[in-house]
Amino acid sequence: MTSGSLDRRTVLRSTGLAAAASVAASSGFLAPHAGAVPGSAPAFVRGGRPRLTHGVQSGDVRPGGAVVWGRADRPSRLVVEVSRDPRFRRRVRTVRGPVVRPGTDLTGHVALTDLPTGAELHYRVRAVDLDDARRASEPVVGRLRTAPGRGDDVRFLWSGDIAGQGWGVNPEYGGFRIADAMTRRDPDFFLCSGDYVYADGPVQEQVELPDGSIWRNEVTEAKSKVAETLAEFRGQYAYNLLADNWREFLARTPQVVQWDDHEVTNNWYPGEILDDERYRVKDVDTLARRGHRAFHEWTPLSDLSPDPDGRVYRKIAYGPLLDVFVLDMRTFKNPNTANLEPAERQGVLGARQTRWLLRELERSTATWKVIAADLPIGLLVPDGEAWEGIANGDDGAPLGREQGIATVLSGLKRLGIRNHVWLTADVHYTAAHHYSPDRAAFTDFDPFWEFVSGPLNAGAFGPSELDGTFGPRAAFVAAPPAPNTSPAEGSQFFGEVEIDAGTKALTVHLRDVEGASLFSRTLRPKRR
Incomplete structure (x- = not known):
C-alpha cells in the first residue's frame, strides 16, 4: 500500500x-x-x-x-x-x-x-x-x-521546559514559536526531558519585552495561579494544548515523556513543606500526588514501567539501533542540601531504579543506549543556599547525590556497556559536555557524552558552571544574553539525534528556534 x-x-x-x-x-x-x-x-x-x-x-x-x-x-x-x-x-x-x-x-x-x-x-x-x-x-x-527494522535509519528530537517563566501560548506564533521548526524536522518521535508543563508558572495576558513590544499570552483560569487542586493541575496540560502548532506537532509525532520538577512545583522533593506565600497547600507530597495523576491522565504514557508505585522510569526498545532508558530523577529524590553527605543511599535515582537501570542496560542488544535524564550530571543548579541537582561544586570525590551517579558510571564500565549517550534539558540553554576520567576526581568510568537542550517555550537562562568530579568539558554552549530571555528574542533550543542504519553512527545536532544546527557531533559505535 x-x-x-x-x-x-x-x-x-x-x-x-x-x-x-x-x-x-x-x-x-x-x-x-x-x-x-x-x-x-x-x-x-x-x-x-x-x-x-x-x-x-x-x-x-x-x-x-x-x-x-x-x-x-x-x-x-x-x-x-x-x-x-x-x-x-x-x-x-x-x-x-x-x-x-x-x-x-x-x-x-x-x-x-x-x-x-x-x-x-x-x-x-x-x-x-x-x-x-x-x-x-x-x-x-x-x-x-512504528519502531524501525534493521535497514531503517532513526531520527528523533528532544527538549523540555514548556510554557514557563510567564511565556505561555502566544497566538502570534501559532502557539509556541519553536514548534514549527520541530515539525519541519519530521522526526520519528519526540523525547520530552521534563517540565512538560509549569504547574507553578502562572501567565498574564501581556508582558512588555525589552524592545518595547508586547508578548501576548492566552490566559485560562487554571493558568492564572499556581496549581494546587487536581483540576488546576489538569488545567496546565489543557493550557499547553491551546497552541495550534503544538497540537499539530503532537498529532504527527509520537512522544516519550518524562517529568521533572515543574509538573508539581519548582525544585521539589518528597517530604518538602513549602515556604511560598502563593500556596495554601504547603505539603509537597499532596501536590505531587495530584500532579502525578494529571501527568498520567494527560500524556500518552504507557504502562511499561516496572515500578509498582506508578513512577515513570521505563525502557523504550526502539529497534536494533536504539534503546531509550527513561529515568525518574524526581520522585526518589532526597532533600536539597549542601549535597556533601559522605554516605547517600537515595540520591536522585534510588536503589531500586539504579538496579533496574544497570540490569536493563546489560541486557540491551541495541547499538546505542540513550539515557534520558531529567537532570544534568555535572552542571551546578542552585536552590537558594542548597543544591537542586547532582553536582555540589567541590570538584572532588563523589559526595551526596554524586555517589549514586558514580555507582551507575562505574557499573557501566564494569559490565562492559559501550555506546551510551546521556540526554537532558532542565537548565534552559543548550550545550555539549564530554566527560572523561582523564580530567576527573572520580576515575572509575569510561568517557561519554551528555547533550543538553531547551527550553522549548520558556525563559532562557545560563550558562551554569561545571563541577569537576566526573571530568566534564564543555565542547559547545549556546545561552541567552540575559536571564529569562523570552521566546520572541530567541535562545530556545531543541536537540536532534540521527542514527545511520548503514554505518550505525550516531549524530547529534543542537538546533535553535528556527531549526538551524548550531553544533553537531558524530559518534562511532564501539564494540562491547
Whole structure:
C-alpha cells in the first residue's frame, strides 16, 4: 500500500468522513491509570454528538506497540482506526478503546498492538456515544511511525521546559514559536526531558519585552495561579494544548515523556513543606500526588514501567539501533542540601531504579543506549543556599547525590556497556559536555557524552558552571544574553539525534528556534 504525509489541515481538522456505524472487537486496550483515585471532575457537555476536545497524541512506540491518547467532552468510548492509507480507504483496523469518564478527566489511552515494523501509520480517533453507537464525534487524525527494522535509519528530537517563566501560548506564533521548526524536522518521535508543563508558572495576558513590544499570552483560569487542586493541575496540560502548532506537532509525532520538577512545583522533593506565600497547600507530597495523576491522565504514557508505585522510569526498545532508558530523577529524590553527605543511599535515582537501570542496560542488544535524564550530571543548579541537582561544586570525590551517579558510571564500565549517550534539558540553554576520567576526581568510568537542550517555550537562562568530579568539558554552549530571555528574542533550543542504519553512527545536532544546527557531533559505535 502507499502512504503519505499529513499536512496541517489534515492533522488539525477532522477528515469529514462519516462516523463509524459499528465498532469491531478490541485487540487490547489500556484501562485508566491504576493509581488514579476518585475525585471531582469538571462539568461536561450533554446533548448532541460527543466531541474530542484537545486533539490526539501517540506515545511510547516500541516493536509491535504504541499508545494513542484522546479526551472527550462527555462520558463516551474512544475508538481508534489505523491504516497505512492516510485517507482510510483500504485495510482499516479498528480498535475499541476504553470508556472515558470524569474520574480520569474524560481522558483515555488506547493501546495499539501487533503493529508492523518500520511503517508509517495513520490513525483517527472518535468518541462514541454510550447509548447510541451511531452517534460519534467527528474524527481527529494523527500519524505515527512504528519502531524501525534493521535497514531503517532513526531520527528523533528532544527538549523540555514548556510554557514557563510567564511565556505561555502566544497566538502570534501559532502557539509556541519553536514548534514549527520541530515539525519541519519530521522526526520519528519526540523525547520530552521534563517540565512538560509549569504547574507553578502562572501567565498574564501581556508582558512588555525589552524592545518595547508586547508578548501576548492566552490566559485560562487554571493558568492564572499556581496549581494546587487536581483540576488546576489538569488545567496546565489543557493550557499547553491551546497552541495550534503544538497540537499539530503532537498529532504527527509520537512522544516519550518524562517529568521533572515543574509538573508539581519548582525544585521539589518528597517530604518538602513549602515556604511560598502563593500556596495554601504547603505539603509537597499532596501536590505531587495530584500532579502525578494529571501527568498520567494527560500524556500518552504507557504502562511499561516496572515500578509498582506508578513512577515513570521505563525502557523504550526502539529497534536494533536504539534503546531509550527513561529515568525518574524526581520522585526518589532526597532533600536539597549542601549535597556533601559522605554516605547517600537515595540520591536522585534510588536503589531500586539504579538496579533496574544497570540490569536493563546489560541486557540491551541495541547499538546505542540513550539515557534520558531529567537532570544534568555535572552542571551546578542552585536552590537558594542548597543544591537542586547532582553536582555540589567541590570538584572532588563523589559526595551526596554524586555517589549514586558514580555507582551507575562505574557499573557501566564494569559490565562492559559501550555506546551510551546521556540526554537532558532542565537548565534552559543548550550545550555539549564530554566527560572523561582523564580530567576527573572520580576515575572509575569510561568517557561519554551528555547533550543538553531547551527550553522549548520558556525563559532562557545560563550558562551554569561545571563541577569537576566526573571530568566534564564543555565542547559547545549556546545561552541567552540575559536571564529569562523570552521566546520572541530567541535562545530556545531543541536537540536532534540521527542514527545511520548503514554505518550505525550516531549524530547529534543542537538546533535553535528556527531549526538551524548550531553544533553537531558524530559518534562511532564501539564494540562491547
